Amino acid sequence: MPRVELSPIEVVNNMLNAFSASDADRVAAYCAANARYLNVALPPAVVGHHAIRVGVQTLASHVTNLSVEVVASVMGGGLVMNRRIEKWLWKSDGLPVTLEVMGHFVVRNGLIAEWTDFFDEGQAQILKHLQAAAPTAPMGTA
Template identity: 35%
Template sequence: MMSTNTTLVSEFCDLMVKRDAEVLRRFFTADAVYHNVGMPPAVGVDAIVENLAQQMTAFPDSYEYRMVNLAGDGDVVLTERVDMIRTPDGIKHGVPVMGTFVITGGKISRWTDYFDTALLVKMNTGEDYSALVPQSS
């Protein structure tokens, strides 16, 4: 049985396929922080929504999170996902991502994603990276 916090994060991740950053606003505290490790963090709900909108615009044909594993302990929810994006060359790629969500008062107050940035190079050069991508449920 999923906890309230894991249900919240699951619902949030499922809504990514709608590619509407504004729909996701309600999930965040006003002072939330989103950090895609290796890039500057977005601080505050407005900055997070703007950041997500930019990501969705960069990949206009596909943007989806496929959950592999979801675990929660108190106010922390961990996700192992395959984030699906279609690049301008028309290929749909799966990017393995580990995410940490901290929930405060029923909303996401901190979201940190970790992924292998070298994998993006492999995608862009056509190298076979399929062994690096876990199978989603």
């Protein structure tokens, strides 16, 4: 069967669907081996499948009911930008979280090579909850 090439938006949306399902292996599979992820609220950037997988696993171990809604996406060549709403409940205290996120992705050869997430500074304070819950976490959210 011929391999169907996905558009960069489809690659990003498929990865975000895997993220919403807390499927760290599938998230990593949509990323290049040396992919770079930066959550601007929780630097530094992480690089590579293992670090991205561990970051998703860390978040998933602390939250429940994770969902991602892509509100809008634009694409130019391999660049994808999207606005999305991420929601979850913290397992520790049931605190609901709703984050509006602006994502910037660079897709090369059908894989995400660069992924940067931007948040409103006030909303970014919510992410400090994750650092308190898991101070060694290599990544805040996906």
